[in-house]
Amino acid sequence: MLIARTGGLSRVLTSSFLLPPTRSSVPVTLQQNEVTASMSTTSADQAEVGPYEPGQHSIAYVTTPDENSAKALARKLVERKLAACVNIIPGLTSVYEWEGKLNEDHETLLMIKTRTSRVDELAKFVRENHPYSVAEVISVPIENGNPPYLEWLSRSVPEGKKT
Numbered sequence: 001m002l003i004a005r006t007g008g009l010s011r012v013l014t015s016s017f018l019l020p021p022t023r024s025s026v027p028v029t030l031q032q033n034e035v036t037a038s039m040s041t042t043s044a045d046q047a048e049v050g051p052y053e054p055g056q057h058s059i060a061y062v063t064t065p066d067e068n069s070a071k072a073l074a075r076k077l078v079e080r081k082l083a084a085c086v087n088i089i090p091g092l093t094s095v096y097e098w099e100g101k102l103n104e105d106h107e108t109l110l111m112i113k114t115r116t117s118r119v120d121e122l123a124k125f126v127r128e129n130h131p132y133s134v135a136e137v138i139s140v141p142i143e144n145g146n147p148p149y150l151e152w153l154s155r156s157v158p159e160g161k162k163t
Contacts, residue, residue, distance in 0.1 A: 055141035057153050058119050060112040062126055063094060063136045070108040073129060077112060082122045084156035087111040113153055116141055117160035 064070040067090050074086035089109040096103055123137040
């Protein structure tokens with residue numbers, strides 16, 4: 001048992017506080033060196049990274065009917081190296097008109113990080129593996145970001161065919 005003093009208060013830290021955090025519990029506000037370590041880069045690697053070319057990477061958004069179909073699709077996208085990372089965002093409510101009827105459905109959103117050169121291939125894969133007859137696949141270019149993260153994204157998703 002450990003006792004931590006913070007602001008004049010004492011707290012007993014149980015063994016659950018001593019376990020390393022799981023990926024899902026890692027704080028969003030990581031320090032630069034923590035991100036660098038988790039991305040397996042060194043400061044020498046970072047020095048070699050040139051200025052980011054806006055639009056080289058994109059974020060694609062795809063809605064799915066539930067979390068299970070979202071997870072299955074996300075895994076396939078990462079396994080096939082069409083995406084470096086897919087965030088699954090549950091609890092989305094979509095309001096839309098379809099076939100003349102106003103609909104309101106609970107959906108799960110995928111936020112997919114990829115290379116812009118792979119978006120067409122990603123969209124084709126989603127159409128072929130999605131439960132909806134018309135799958136939403138829209139993308140926006142990434143204009144700027146954390147250089148080590150964008151370098152990792154480049155290493156994770158190989159270049160696509162130039163069209």
